Amino acid sequence: MSEQSAKAATAESGGAPAGDLFSKFDGIIQTRENLLSQGAEDPFGLVMEKVLSPTRAICNGRDTILLGTYNYMGMTFDPDVIAAGKEALEKYGSGTTGSRVLNGTYQGHVEVEAALREFYAMDHAMVFSTGYQANLGIISTIAGKGDYIVLDIDSHASIWDGCAMGNAEVVPFRHNDLEAMEKRLRRIPEGAGKLVVLEGVYSMLGDVAPLKEMVAIAKKYGAMVLVDEAHSMGFIGPNGRGVAEEQGVIDDVDFIIGTFSKSVGTVGGFCVSNHPKFEIMRLVCRPYVFTASLPPSVVATAATSIRKLIQGGDKRAHLWENSKRLHGGLKDLGFALGTDHPQSAIVAVIMPDLEHGAAMWEALLHEGLYVNLARPPATPAGMTLLRCSLCAEHSAEEVETILGMFERAGKAVGII
Template sequence: MTDLFSKFDPLIAERQALLDTGVRDPFAIVMDKVLSPTQAIIKGKETILLGTYNYMGMTFDADVIAAGKKALDEFGSGTTGSRVLNGTYQGHKECEDALKDFYGTKHAMVFSTGYQANLGLMSTIAGKEDYIILDADSHASIYDGCALGNAQIVRFRHNSVEDLDKRLGRLPAEGGRLVVLEGVYSMLGDIAPLKDMVAVAKKHGAMIAVDEAHGMGFFGPNGRGVFEEAGVEDDVDFVIGTFSKSVGTVGGFIVSNHPKFEILRLVSRPYVFTASLPPSVVATAATSIRKLMHADEKRAHLWKNSRRLHQGLRDLGFDIATKEAESAIIAVLLPDQEKAVMTWQALLEQGVYVNMARPPATPAGMFLLRCSLCAEHTDEQVDLILQRFANAGRIAGVIPA
């Protein structure tokens, strides 16, 4: 009889060979203690965090923490139920109200994770006679939502307005269509040309969903995301987001102005059949979202950090995925897994934690270190990061000695 795990044997062997070289496992790091949005203790060493999505540094905000403690005392540790049964507390409605105020929309729907928000929309909104047209580099949650539903799936080349136009033009007249885009693509930190893409989608009569997981908080005049900065707010039907990035906790959401939107609460299985978020979580989320409405200084400092690190790494000789700083994500490309692991470990030993990414999370043959900046990184920390990248790059032989 076949062992169901046998399909993973090549990956198991590859991982073991990597660990046999004496390096730490890049995918099993434990934070022994978290000191702030930008610092933690890892293996007894104070470490600068450059591998979290804590873009706006809200995890240690005093008001956010106080709101969570208060809700924990008043409402307990959990709801033990779905939103459509006993799982809607006052805090869930307050969180959705905060989202509606933040985005200026009529409707907001909170899910237990950002993953489930994409799963809930993609699997529900389009039926077997309909089409979902998505960027080839879409997040796994978008692909999984499509797999859970019955719609026909059409992919277009990453960030290609021309290919999107071509593929929409080939579809038959019958059936609905939903174009799914992301404001910021999380692996390389590049942004979508939303203005042109939305125009193409509208030309072909498609509805539009934009995932702003990595854009919320610091793109646009109000921090709503890339779609706000692109000036297409009135043309986007659904905005999907998460609380686990700029908001600083956990959860997901969809906001919309569509008049029939609320029916999703009764037909979206990832919403109906999941326990709702604990009261302390929605309280922290609501408080954080309302504070992000007035975070201009934080946004400006985050962009300053991103531009400084991007240019500094380029000046050192590193290969950066984007020509300029497009977001708070900066992807440092490495030639192979060995160089990527060597650079990653050299950074960690100096007290800088970044994410290492490899296939299948990246395209075949692409290995990278993904840096995620925070509005709470100080100028001095950015200086230290650049110094330690210089040392690590020379140790690994990926930049000139």
């Protein structure tokens, strides 16, 4: 194309060249510009200048209570966890520079997988560089062309991306709907490979899946079951193994996916399983084979944290107290919430629209409180949410302070 033709095409498209690959994002760009043009702070660009503890940080020069970090068990500043990371950094260096199947397996990787096997009382554990990669790798590898994946329509993006990468037939069903799930399974051709993918806690509304009934239906139709317990590991269940443990079906689940970036307090992902052929995944799972392994300091902190979570009963009890108090307090103030009663450490506050949500988010930040602003398409049913994730390190006094902040901000913005 000549320079003159290019200029003409650019002028016709309002400043972007013809065939601009970014044009698909114009709606999102405009929405963001509209929010920022009103003088609002960018809710998706917050910088934490200094992190003081699992529950507090300096944001915009202000001491801020953190209520949107998923640091459920508050392990990020645990002295034993930090000491383990420092020791590994000094002994093994800053990174592995290689895949697990080449030079990327250090003693720490073996130990963190042993800690996971102990935590879940399962035969096999496989660690990935992120939780996203765990879902991407496991789902895309075990369910391929000609197989069927039946999944909840509110599933996390990593689950959907794992389905797409594996090229299996994807059959979604209405959120937490047992009848709809069974109808989908009934229609799958007999003899076809079937995988049911569920989550213990759904991250947007903080609601829990009826896993006991769902697993029974899946097994009735000969399907394997994968449960993502990212938002329940560490505090739900008698031993913190998640919703599958709480509902008594952990031994009937074929694969459990989890992450280190929530209750464990670092970064990474994993899959645990009792399947006798599971170890072959280390050779056939592309997101595992072709990714550099986690740094030694990360796996050392993860292994230490996981072993401490085994003895985390007191922390689990306190986190539940925090969740019940925040949920009940916000409900009493008149806020619309994502669940009728507290089901997890996530409390979702429903906003009338994105504009009110952004205004409320900013008002809370000025009060000294950070929460997540969640918007479509990430949220179900086109909702805008202020998503609160509690921590076992939040004191009872901090929860009361948070309720006061919500009350003042809600009245100022006109939400309550």
